[in-house]
Amino acid sequence: MAYLLKGVSILGASPTDLYIADGVISDKPVDGAEVIDAAGLVALPGLVDVHTHLREPGREDAETVDTGSRAAALGGYTAVCAMANTSPVADTAGVVEQVWRLGREAGLVDVQPIGAVTVGLAGKQMAELGAMATSAANVRIFSDDGFCVADPKLMRRALEYVKAFDGVIAQHAEEPRLTEGAQMHEGEVSTRLGLTGWPAVAEEAIIARDVLLAEHVGSRLHVCHVSTAGSVEVLRQAKARGVRVTAEVTPHHLLLTDELAAGYDPVFKVNPPLRTRKDVEALRRALLDGVIDVVATDHAPHAVQDKECEWSYARPGMLGLETALPIVLSVFGPQWDLIADRMSIAPARIAGLDGHGGDLTKAGTPANLTLVDPSVQRVVDPAELASRSRNTPYAGMTLPGRIVATFLRGEATVLDGKAVK
Template sequence: MTLVLRGARPYGEEAVDIVIADGVIVELAGAGTAHGELVDADGLIALPGFVDLHTHLREPGREEAETVLTGSQAAALGGFTCVHAMANTSPVADTAGVVEQVWRLGQEAGLVEVRPVGAVTVGLAGERLAELGAMADSAAQVRVFSDDGKCVHDAVLMRRALEYVKAFDGVVAQHAQEPRLTEHAQMNESELSGRLGLAGWPAVAEEAIIARDVLLAQHVGSRLHVCHVSTAGSVEIVRWAKARGIDVTAEVTPHHLVLTEDLVASYDPVYKVNPPLRTAADVEALRAAVADGTIDAIATDHAPHPHEDKDCEWAAAAMGMLGLETAFGVALQTLVEPGLVTWRELAQRMSVAPARIGRVRTQGHDLVPGAIANIAIVDPTATYTVDPMRLASKSRNSPYAGRTLPGRIVHTIYAGTPTVLDGALA
């Protein structure tokens, strides 16, 4: 059975027919020449399927917000072929049993490769290490460990985690948030937080942890991944660490590339997120860091919440926003359209680098013969207005409601099989 993506332009370059058989790209043929089951991709851009390092699928435990199936659907519609499911479920993914359950649910959904992230500490409590080795050896083959939502703030525990995961080439993905500096914090600490009477979340609370962690990683010779970098100062620290040869990688969310703290003045909790929306200067620095490679990956931090957790006063609301289905549009608008990154660089940030960081050998392949056929076919000329009611996610907390975004995911191919055709689930 041969699938032909007819007339697609890999990385925006010359149009070809991408010929796929047995889940693998077998040939890049001249446009309009190949035979097989044809999928029209005429003039559209082909990129390696996106890999998300940071997704909250909420199952088990918060199935009213999202399930592995609905999250997988949202991911496929967003051009993703792999997502990393964060560990802060209920029960927490801190044992081989839970990560295998999530992994199995991902297999059953069959729309993207679901890679469970294991908790660093038991119950995300920051007190003792979870059985990292058992999770690594399980069927889920966990390689990314994170207490996301909570920071591994104890320096000794962080050091031990960084050291321990070396045994199986794992990585600790740190949610950098000094807890004492952010008690009851509600938004970025700034002139605005003072005026709005919302407790401030200072940039230093993120930067101090990143600074400590890169030094720890250097000291013990481990690799470190920094989740959702949100400040200009964090970028400077990561840049400094990389220049010193420290094995650190970093991600940024789409929303931190486009939204700023002034939205909080509406007190609308759809803009409440951790880390908080920062200033325009931070947004500028983050975009530049993606462009120069200081930030390796774009990761959605897709965080579904049921309506009642956002339809309330700011302080009572949950933190987080949807991201899977809008990530490409935001990246296109903030990075590609202004000329900050090329299509090949975007493929690096949304597919190749996250696959490498997560040690996902089946993903992030260059679009050449022999590659596993994980492919996103996108139309950068299309625009659409975001309507949360039309998203596949079970939740509706998109901060882009009513905004116009460029770029449409036309087809998604996962391991050689279409999961999305012409913008709809196949």
């Protein structure tokens, strides 16, 4: 199928005609191309999420690779990296290949599995990282996300070991002893609510240690869901010294604060927790100035019963794929080059996903892109989401931007704001 995107604005530039044929951007008119009136629409390289929970295998009642892929495509994504904390854990070539195959079958986004760093996420013994790297899933990011690789020796070894196949360790930075029983950000609100605090220093201490370890062994490090102003300063200093560290921030940490816990509605429970206004401001500045490289959703679907309960018993996490771009638009406005870099180009580079985050003005670039109508304001309705779960913290919020179409290697996955399959 060939397409002509008529009058489209590539990254906010003057309207132009964009042809898609044979899976790539074409600089020549193509006969018989389906014409899409793209006047007023902005073309972005397809978004890439380096941090998604698809829950399959194990919790298909919360999300499947198929439903998660649909949510991703509707959110403008063409690739997502599926976290390893499934059941069974994605700590073998067999499991990562299963997830990879399920992603191909769904066919809506490229599903790139992330492998666990340690067997069973238990933090004791290194998983067969090489086997996962050389499997059909071609794993390059390894993470025990949900758990921190807290053992410094094991973290050092993992950082070193993956150099052999240009892998990267994505660390969930949380000092476990400092966060025993933790329920929310430690501060005035946690004291008032009587919920055990998750101190900022528990994140900052691990990031500080890990950048020093990465520097020592000359490895790449990726820091998941940075949430505090102090972490930003640790990263800023490390980057200034030339440490090969990249970092992500979630849409919710760019927008929401710990005050939202006041009603004890666990839809606002997430790990790392929502922080303070001061942290939100620091994270926004860090994304602008590049200390934080990417926006990653940490899309974390949960079944109703895992959220409709007491705060302390609820699972942490929130949906993100379908609202990420609108939130980034609402926070930063139509800074299209920034959005393209932080949500597509840089994440594709970190994940080693060739063909994503390409230059849409160049003929021959794989046609992974999304079309956004920035003029539309939409109210988030949980019932309308494609995810199997409903745990969005944005219900009822009015957010800018509508994803009109998404293309994966030249094939439409979303048209007129609806998934094609």
